[in-house]
Amino acid sequence: MSASHRSFSRGWALASCVPALLFLGLVACGSSDPEPAGRPGTHHGAMAATPGTAASTVPGMRGMQGIQGMPGIPDVPATARGLAAERDGYRLDPEAADLPAGRAVGYPFTVTGPDGGPVTDFAEHQTKKLHFYAIRSDLTGFRHLHPAMAADGTWTADLAALTPGTWRLYTSFVPDAGPRKGSELVLSRTVTVPGAAAALPLPAPAGSTTVDGYTVTLRSEPMAGVHRLTVTVSKDGRPVTDLQPYLDSFVHLTAFHEGDQALAHLHPTDRVAGDHGGPTVTFQALLGEPGNWRLFLQFQTAGQLHTAELTLNVT
Ligand SMILES: [Cu+2]
Numbered sequence: 001m002s003a004s005h006r007s008f009s010r011g012w013a014l015a016s017c018v019p020a021l022l023f024l025g026l027v028a029c030g031s032s033d034p035e036p037a038g039r040p041g042t043h044h045g046a047m048a049a050t051p052g053t054a055a056s057t058v059p060g061m062r063g064m065q066g067i068q069g070m071p072g073i074p075d076v077p078a079t080a081r082g083l084a085a086e087r088d089g090y091r092l093d094p095e096a097a098d099l100p101a102g103r104a105v106g107y108p109f110t111v112t113g114p115d116g117g118p119v120t121d122f123a124e125h126q127t128k129k130l131h132f133y134a135i136r137s138d139l140t141g142f143r144h145l146h147p148a149m150a151a152d153g154t155w156t157a158d159l160a161a162l163t164p165g166t167w168r169l170y171t172s173f174v175p176d177a178g179p180r181k182g183s184e185l186v187l188s189r190t191v192t193v194p195g196a197a198a199a200l201p202l203p204a205p206a207g208s209t210t211v212d213g214y215t216v217t218l219r220s221e222p223m224a225g226v227h228r229l230t231v232t233v234s235k236d237g238r239p240v241t242d243l244q245p246y247l248d249s250f251v252h253l254t255a256f257h258e259g260d261q262a263l264a265h266l267h268p269t270d271r272v273a274g275d276h277g278g279p280t281v282t283f284q285a286l287l288g289e290p291g292n293w294r295l296f297l298q299f300q301t302a303g304q305l306h307t308a309e310l311t312l313n314v315t
Pocket of ligand 1: 126128130131132144145146247
């Protein structure tokens, strides 16, 4: 891959909504520590039973109270972090506020546009017209789907069985018409899955993890106001160079902030060139909120998608 950093702004998808607002200080991780085989539940009934309606405000959500040490950076409204259901006249309209537990289910929704009707005109970004993410409030159960849209603008995300608890469901899309034509929007709502919910503790920050026999290592270096995040994939001690393009990238990185589930969606600094890549992919990380972020790193080899998870602490 080329070493050029041709698109700083691509480094942060949300930056396309609100440029240069989210500054993730990606703090160096601790020692190598493979992902625990399981996340034991330590207590029960602790999941917030947030009502499923999740309008454009989220109880307890804090705006970014400025960014410490980042003079001149305006507060980031919830809408810029994917936590609002409505923005600039675009609204995420699901058919249901609750989903059943224990079985696969379709989640139909539309995106209502400023004219009051369902949006059907979407531009492709990262090879898809709409990206759909789901995460439980304890940052477990990550889903990344690409639903299909019916002619009337109804999308249906096919969700494998969800565990009980409060989930936040996100859509990321680029309108191909209207006032936000060409710019990415992230809208989300919560849904409640009934049942006894056990909140799992977030794994400790770590510098590497393993998935499907691959070791994924994360390194960060502070640069002027941002951090360069370097992801390296190896297997059996050897660098992996047969990463396949996946959504215009060799590694797709999605991150969620502990506590408020703010979404961060990073793009590599380098475009995919050719049909294979690796072992290293770099990101310009513009993230702001201190605290823990759960990172989901997706990459594909031999037609199989792998998802590695790591916690990063941001100070
Ligand atoms: Cu996607």
